[in-house]
Amino acid sequence: MKPVLLFLLIFVFALESWGQTDSISTKQSVFVVTPIIFRTPETSWGFGVGGAYNFFWNSDTTRTRPSQIIFAATYTLEDQILIHFPFQLFLRQNQLWLEGELGLYRYVYPYFGIGNETQLENREVFESTFPRVQLSGVYALRKNFYAGLSYKFDDFSISKRAQGGLLEQNQPLGYKGALISELAIRGVWDSRDNIYYPRKGSFITLDVFGSGSILGSTYRYRGAFLDAAKYYSIAKNHIIAGHIQWGRQDGNVPFFQLLSLGGPEFHRGYILGRYRDQRMALLQLAYRFPLFWRFKMETFTSYGGVSDSAFIPLGEGHWSAGLGLRFLVDVENGLHLRIDYARGADQTGIYITIGEAF
Numbered sequence: 001m002k003p004v005l006l007f008l009l010i011f012v013f014a015l016e017s018w019g020q021t022d023s024i025s026t027k028q029s030v031f032v033v034t035p036i037i038f039r040t041p042e043t044s045w046g047f048g049v050g051g052a053y054n055f056f057w058n059s060d061t062t063r064t065r066p067s068q069i070i071f072a073a074t075y076t077l078e079d080q081i082l083i084h085f086p087f088q089l090f091l092r093q094n095q096l097w098l099e100g101e102l103g104l105y106r107y108v109y110p111y112f113g114i115g116n117e118t119q120l121e122n123r124e125v126f127e128s129t130f131p132r133v134q135l136s137g138v139y140a141l142r143k144n145f146y147a148g149l150s151y152k153f154d155d156f157s158i159s160k161r162a163q164g165g166l167l168e169q170n171q172p173l174g175y176k177g178a179l180i181s182e183l184a185i186r187g188v189w190d191s192r193d194n195i196y197y198p199r200k201g202s203f204i205t206l207d208v209f210g211s212g213s214i215l216g217s218t219y220r221y222r223g224a225f226l227d228a229a230k231y232y233s234i235a236k237n238h239i240i241a242g243h244i245q246w247g248r249q250d251g252n253v254p255f256f257q258l259l260s261l262g263g264p265e266f267h268r269g270y271i272l273g274r275y276r277d278q279r280m281a282l283l284q285l286a287y288r289f290p291l292f293w294r295f296k297m298e299t300f301t302s303y304g305g306v307s308d309s310a311f312i313p314l315g316e317g318h319w320s321a322g323l324g325l326r327f328l329v330d331v332e333n334g335l336h337l338r339i340d341y342a343r344g345a346d347q348t349g350i351y352i353t354i355g356e357a358f
Helices: 166-170
Strands: 030-040 044-055 067-076 081-091 096-111 124-142 145-160 177-190 201-211 221-235 238-251 259-261 275-277 279-292 295-307 318-330 335-344 348-354
Touching: 030 067, 124 166, 124 177, 238 259, 259 279, 259 295, 275 295, 295 335
Parallel strands: none
Antiparallel strands: 030 044, 030 348, 044 067, 067 081, 081 096, 096 124, 124 145, 145 177, 177 201, 201 221, 221 238, 238 279, 259 275, 279 295, 295 318, 318 335, 335 348
């Protein structure tokens, strides 16, 4: 789960403070408290309550990037409980960028095995309960370039697994659970014109991370992860977006921490964790264009694979493609509701959430 807002704002019931002056900023802020409904293949339907507050600090004269604090408490038809508080704060005229998540989860994960050729019919599920702390702080060293640190903590306990299933048979590293305590050096290049719906610019993040006993982690491993997106405005409100992810891990990585494909952001059309291993590469392309009023559409495709060797056999990767509908809910900041249908080689997925996949 990525620390982003994973719910659909039911704007018919929303309580909004549009255009009112608050104690933090003299510019418009938006506060929403709302029922929540969302759907992904990983969760089925989910329901609950949540809220989001977008605002600018009094000291911020740039007024280009709103800070955001979110809370959400939800229950899904897969008997999952998700309580989380994601946030991102832009301070000192956007020179200091803090983001993270505090959460408590009871989550039911699918497991297909490890590798690039897992079979759909081998799917089983396991239940995990864990607290989560994710923190990142980067500082602008020059225009658009930030550097700093990030930290991740998950006390991942596996409470239920299938009797006689793959986990029990193969007993991969971490099959009984593990404590994850991971520290990373982070570099960020961000020249996007809008953080929620970019029309031009780039967003690149590189993490070089490690985990071990000195941090309190159960297992010792290290690695690097690159996430890069580029946006082109080819005509008014017509956007081409490209996205690349690449990652590698070395050492003793618990199976649930392996690099993986699938989910509402990364390789839509495949369920989260369908393919997982210590090497991963993914390419995504999207074309976004207007329909009428606040409605927009997106066509997208992706291709990716995983491996346990030094090189990822991209000739043996997996494709997906799909179509999505957008509705603009926050006009000032460009935040959209998102409904996507995606199809992979042997799976399909419907995603109802908020914010772009990349």
